[in-house]
Amino acid sequence: MSATVARVGDVVVPGSLLCVAAQTEVAKAEAGAGAYVDGRGAVLASVVGKLVVSEPKGEPARKIFSVQTASRKPKVVPVVGSTVTCNVTKVTPRFALLDIVCVGVESVPGSGFRGMVRKENVRSFEIDRVEMHNSFRPGDVVRAKVVSLGTARSYELSTADKDLGVIAAMGEANEPLIPISFEEMKCPVTGVIEKRKVAKQDSFATLDK
Amino acid sequence: MEFVQLSGLRGDGRRGNEVRKLGCHFGAVVDCDGSAMLDQGLTKVLACVHGPREVAQRSARPGDRRSLAVANFVQDTFTQVIQTELFKGSQIDITIHILQADGGVLAACVNATTAALIHAGVPMVDFVTCCNVGYLDHTALLDLNHVEELAGGPELSLTLLPKSGKVLTMRMASSSVRVTEKLLQQLLDEAQAGCQLIHKVLDSKVRELVAVAVKKRHGADPDAEIADAPAYQ
CATH class of the missing domain: 2.40.50.140 (Nucleic acid-binding proteins)
Known part of the structure; x- marks a missing residue:
């Protein structure tokens, strides 16, 4: 069990901890591309890549954790509404x-x-x-x-x-x-x-x- | 036959709690979305991943029972880990070729599939690693080779999410020895420790892969953006 939290720019692998639940009380953490939120509210990586944290303009309290990948093309499939x-x-x-x-x-x-x-x-x-x-x-x-x-x-x-x-x-x-x-x-x-x-x-x- | 010598070493020179040397080569096959050639000792397995792509009716299943058992085990394992809810109405094909079988084929297949899925960039909840453990000469032995498998003692294969410590699937067979509850607990603990060992190696291989991809594109600058870097190969 690794409890170390990845920092911005780190190489992360599936399952790497990007943000623990406790931090979400200070700033609202969300999962972007290549990341997901588990049952306890922690943000984890789901692909290999580099950790990027972005803040939507005008909402400094929101933080979006996503993983930049080096894959040749994004995995895109049609979903309802596309x-x-x-x-x-x-x-x-x-x-x-x-x-x-x-x-x-x-x-x-x-x-x-x-x-x-x-x-x-x-x-x-x-x-x-x-x-x-x-x-x-x-x-x-x-x-x-x-x-x-x-x-x-x-x-x-x-x-x-x-x-x-x-x-x-x-x-x-x-x-x-x-x-x-x-x-x-x-x-x-x-x-x-x-x-x-x-x-x-x-x-x-x-x-x- | 003696499987553990007085010195505590096994036939191939390992101790009971040691796994075999693990090698992993990403991108061994070009004509797919992700692939990995994994060797665990003399066992060598090639896994290719296609997709997510459109649903094709044909889905080649192996004909013989042993291969089918491996295929079902891999499928059971990975349907729990891959974030399939992101790819509704499409399918992910995993093709596994067993090139050399020297024990621990099931474990090698799972580990190779993990590597191939990571190479393909398919989102997963966590790494998955698999390790088998046996019990011969009153000793728990990690990562059995072919000779040790043939001895007919209990053999437990277990897949683990190493970061959360969750056990996903396991399979156990014992043709000659009765397994007590206490022994089973010991085997479970040993197998989980083995999975953690394999995770350590696989994790470093994956990080190497990313480092190579970054270096290839950006020379010596490791902090450069890798957003649109080419495939890791």
């Missing part, structure tokens, strides 16, 4: 299958995380009138939210919000489409209008011209 960016791989009359390429701002290329948008999760209004083929096409880039962890095969995603939906798509003429409304995109070359569940852009009007 915004994900996906590629559409398959569209059926009931659902669309997608490959998750980004979780928040972290890219997870080749992660193999898959998502599914069911017909009832495409938009928040007139959900009984949704036509999957008029909402997504294979190859579209879609911004969605994780609503549940779904099955072992795929995450359950939703695009039922105005800033969720297709953010980039190629038309039948193999040209990038330009969004013109919340449910239409236009090919700049042929002028053909294709239907999509479009995510809200800064301005449809300027893009229309």
Whole structure:
């Protein structure tokens, strides 16, 4: 049993004591990345790295203990509520299958995380009138939210919000489409209008011209 | 056969309360998120960690009973230590290759997995170390080798969280000797002491690993930031 408390800048290993419970009465100690709080309220490390203590601005009483790691990439997996960016791989009359390429701002290329948008999760209004083929096409880039962890095969995603939906798509003429409304995109070359569940852009009007 | 000589030394020259030389090489395999080659005496084990990654249906389980028992033991142990609540809906794969078996395979597998998980940066509550202990010639012997295992005396393998002193899992077998409560208590104490010894060595190996990673990136300045340093290799 080692009861020594690590100091800032020390190399810590899983289980290293970062802050004992008694100290939390003076300043409110919290666990950041790579750390956790055990049953007695002590802060311990959960990965190998260097101890960093940060104080949120304006709250000098709060102290966040985190461990800086040297791993090549942060371990990021989608959780309920995270915004994900996906590629559409398959569209059926009931659902669309997608490959998750980004979780928040972290890219997870080749992660193999898959998502599914069911017909009832495409938009928040007139959900009984949704036509999957008029909402997504294979190859579209879609911004969605994780609503549940779904099955072992795929995450359950939703695009039922105005800033969720297709953010980039190629038309039948193999040209990038330009969004013109919340449910239409236009090919700049042929002028053909294709239907999509479009995510809200800064301005449809300027893009229309 | 005599396992403990009059001098108090065992067949390979150790005393009863000594563990074998422990070596650990991180990053032995490139094509995974973390790996460690661990040798405990002549027992040599390679552990690779993939993930956390998406859930794949296939999960290769060993076919024979002995390997399956090791796999179940490792799984039971690490599901308690890894902070799985951070990675809901994903899976972590641990692959273990036993390259040389000279006793204490189970312990070596657990210790190698700990090292590989640390190398992969998977958050764990604590280190986990495992050590086995036997009882031959009226002496408790730490870290049995193959010859001592074959003697058929009681053998106890125990995994410990060395910092909190919690016992996670243990397995005991005795084919020829009846184990009394008093002996069991002695074996438990010995095994925990062995786990602490192994923890000391493994801890220093991990710290070496970090020191190397920092030095590689920042030359001689040990206080430099290591936030975006490359993999420890």
